[in-house]
Structures are given as structure tokens and as C-alpha cells.
Amino acid sequence: MNKKSSKPRSGTAKRTPAPAKSYTVQEAAELLPFLISTIGGQGRNSIKSMLARGQISVDGRAETAYNYSLRPGQTVTVSKERIEAPPRLVGLTIVYEDDHLIIANKEAGLLSIATEQEKELTAYRQLMDHVRQENPANRVFIVHRLDRDTSGIMMFAKSEAVQQELQNRWQDAVKERSYIALVEGEVKKAEGTVTSWLKESKTLKMYSSPYPGDGQHAVTHYKRLQSNKQFTLLEVRLETGRKNQIRVHMQDIGHPIVGDKKYRSKSKEIGRLGLHAFVLAFEHPVTKEVMRFESPIPRAFLNPFRNGMQSPSP
Structure with missing residues (x-):
């Protein structure tokens, strides 16, 4: 009796996994x-x-x-090999959820909502899948967006009625909305306010118009937290919420946000945009309870000040 060869037949060889x-x-x-x-x-x-x-x-x-x-x-x-049972949420953590709202902490690099280039892996898409696990008819509605490269607290509504209530009363409903910004250079003033009228260019870049009243009125307040000769860490509070408002206003005062090449930053110190949605406090649209959520300052934002170089704020 002939012994069968253990060598696989041509065309049936088992694929060797690509090396990591x-x-x-x-x-x-x-x-x-x-x-x-x-x-x-x-x-x-x-x-x-x-x-x-x-x-x-x-x-x-x-x-x-x-x-x-x-x-x-x-x-x-x-690794080139797919791992089974991937995590449900990527780049996103739910920090609060009830029958009306979801509050999530978004990481830098994740889109808030789909674009022509990316329709699936977004905060909106993932949270839609999350609520539909309970009921396929459930939906989420985005209340406000964060830029792809901005991290921090976001709010989603679970009904169109709640979304509209929040958006229509946004100025009154929001009690506190602040960001942490790591900017280039040493900001000399301990605190300040930037006011301008924002417009959008044909290339979709926001800028401050030199003419009062020409565009959307935008007001940004800032307070210095830490600084050295190269960088300053600011807490930034929005009085108005315009597209790219903080990014434009930091460029306007000569201290662009770290990593913000679009608005003239030259630094790549932390490998990402130095902007983080830090605090969101608001009146719940249904219960009327005032709720406050805070996302920790990213560790990368603090690295430039860990060598004893910071000058303490007064």
C-alpha cells in the first residue's frame, strides 16, 4: 500500500499568515x-x-x-490577521445615557458624522448601531459637532424633538462650555477675549473679516493655565459657537493651536491637534436638571510642561 504524501496538492496549500x-x-x-x-x-x-x-x-x-x-x-x-469580536465602540466612550440623551467622549481622529470619504466609522454611526441593539427603530441625532482632530465631550439626542429643543435653546440651555487648547508660543496675558466676525472662504477655510458686522459674530474668552517659552496651555470658553472659532481666534492673537497646519501652526509636538472639549454643562431638555460633564485633559497636552519649564499663572 502506497503511503500518501503529506505534501498538499497544488492549489490547495494552506495560506501562511502574513507576518506581523x-x-x-x-x-x-x-x-x-x-x-x-x-x-x-x-x-x-x-x-x-x-x-x-x-x-x-x-x-x-x-x-x-x-x-x-x-x-x-x-x-x-x-498584525495582518483579523481578530474576531471587535469592540463595539472605537475612538468613543459613552459617559452618560438616559432615555433622551447620550453624552460621549470622542477621541481625536474620529469624525463626528459622515463625509463623502467616510460613511461608516464615525461617532454618529457607532452610536446609531449602539441604540439599535435594543430596538432596530431607535435613532440618535447629533446636537453639536467636534472637528475630526478635536477630542472631548459630545452630546447626542435620542429623538428629533429633543435635538430641536436643545438646538433652539442652545444659548440658554448651555451653562458652561470650555475647551483646553495647547498653543504655540508664550501667551503673555493671563486672560483675554477675542472678538471678530467670521466668514468662510471659497476653499472652506474660516477667517476673521476686517470689517465689523461682516460675517458671524464670534466671541472667545481664554485663561492661561501653564506656559513656557515654546507653548501655552489655555482654558478657552465659547460665548458663541462658530465653525473653527477657537482655531481662527488663536491664530488671530499670534498663537495658533499646536498641530493646526490649516491655521499656520508649525509645531508637531504632540502628533495631533492641540484642542480638547473639556467641559459641557447644560440644562437637561426634559428633566430640567443642570448636568455637567468633564473630560480629562489629554496627557499629551501636559508633556511640554513636565520638565520644570512652566511659568506659573498668577
């Missing part, structure tokens, strides 16, 4: 920007899908957070 690739971190950065700049031949959306599937690990531990802070010397490994 590892990369050593050379300088501090957040995970998503590091991957985008390091992995060749992969677009932003493809890399975010790999994060969602658990294919990215840091020092041997799977990591899905876009804003995970990498330190020099760490090893980032990219």
Missing part, C-alpha cells in the same frame, strides 16, 4: 497619527479599521484608542 510588522517609536506621538505616518500603503480609513479589529498592539497589548500616548522606545505591532 513591528515599529519602534522614536518620539512622543498619539497612536493614530503615528500609524498614518509609519505604515506605508494604508490610508486613514484602512488604519482605523485595523484598530477596530484589534490588529494593532503596543508592547504586546492590543490597543484601539486613537489617542493612546506613545513614548519613545515602545514597540507598535501591526
Whole structure:
């Protein structure tokens, strides 16, 4: 009796898994920007899908957070193999939920809502899937947006009526809305206010019009938290909520937000945009209770001040 060969027949050989690739971190950065700049031949959306599937690990531990802070010397490994049972929410954490609202903490790099380029992996899409697990007829409605590269607190409504109530009464309903901004250079004033009229150019870039009354009135208040010769950490409070308002106003005072190339920043110190939605306090549209939510300042924003270089605010 002839012994069968253990060698697989032609065309039926079992595929050998592609080897994982590892990369050593050379300088501090957040995970998503590091991957985008390091992995060749992969677009932003493809890399975010790999994060969602658990294919990215840091020092041997799977990591899905876009804003995970990498330190020099760490090893980032990219696996080609899909991991089963991916986490439900990627780049997003629910911090409060009731029958009317969802308050979520968004990481930098995640879109609030779909664009032509990305229709699936957004905060809106993920939360829609979340509420539909309970009832396929459930929906969410976005109340306000954060730019893709801005992290922090967002609010979603669970009905169109609640969404409209919040948006129609936004100025009265919101009791506190503040951001943390890491900006270039040393801001000399301990606090200040920037006022202008914002317009949008043909290239969709916002700017302050030199003519009073020409555009949307925008008012931004800021307070210095920490500073050194290279950077300043500000708490920024919005009196009005216009598109890119903080980004434009920081450029206007000569201190663009770190990482904000669109508005003339030259620094890449933290590997992301230095803007974070810090506090949102509001009157609940149904219960009328005043609620307050705070998202911790990203560790990367504090790194420039950890070497004893900061000058304390008065």
C-alpha cells in the first residue's frame, strides 16, 4: 500500500499568515497619527479599521484608542490577521445615557458624522448601531459637532424633538462650555477675549473679516493655565459657537493651536491637534436638571510642561 504524501496538492496549500510588522517609536506621538505616518500603503480609513479589529498592539497589548500616548522606545505591532469580536465602540466612550440623551467622549481622529470619504466609522454611526441593539427603530441625532482632530465631550439626542429643543435653546440651555487648547508660543496675558466676525472662504477655510458686522459674530474668552517659552496651555470658553472659532481666534492673537497646519501652526509636538472639549454643562431638555460633564485633559497636552519649564499663572 502506497503511503500518501503529506505534501498538499497544488492549489490547495494552506495560506501562511502574513507576518506581523513591528515599529519602534522614536518620539512622543498619539497612536493614530503615528500609524498614518509609519505604515506605508494604508490610508486613514484602512488604519482605523485595523484598530477596530484589534490588529494593532503596543508592547504586546492590543490597543484601539486613537489617542493612546506613545513614548519613545515602545514597540507598535501591526498584525495582518483579523481578530474576531471587535469592540463595539472605537475612538468613543459613552459617559452618560438616559432615555433622551447620550453624552460621549470622542477621541481625536474620529469624525463626528459622515463625509463623502467616510460613511461608516464615525461617532454618529457607532452610536446609531449602539441604540439599535435594543430596538432596530431607535435613532440618535447629533446636537453639536467636534472637528475630526478635536477630542472631548459630545452630546447626542435620542429623538428629533429633543435635538430641536436643545438646538433652539442652545444659548440658554448651555451653562458652561470650555475647551483646553495647547498653543504655540508664550501667551503673555493671563486672560483675554477675542472678538471678530467670521466668514468662510471659497476653499472652506474660516477667517476673521476686517470689517465689523461682516460675517458671524464670534466671541472667545481664554485663561492661561501653564506656559513656557515654546507653548501655552489655555482654558478657552465659547460665548458663541462658530465653525473653527477657537482655531481662527488663536491664530488671530499670534498663537495658533499646536498641530493646526490649516491655521499656520508649525509645531508637531504632540502628533495631533492641540484642542480638547473639556467641559459641557447644560440644562437637561426634559428633566430640567443642570448636568455637567468633564473630560480629562489629554496627557499629551501636559508633556511640554513636565520638565520644570512652566511659568506659573498668577
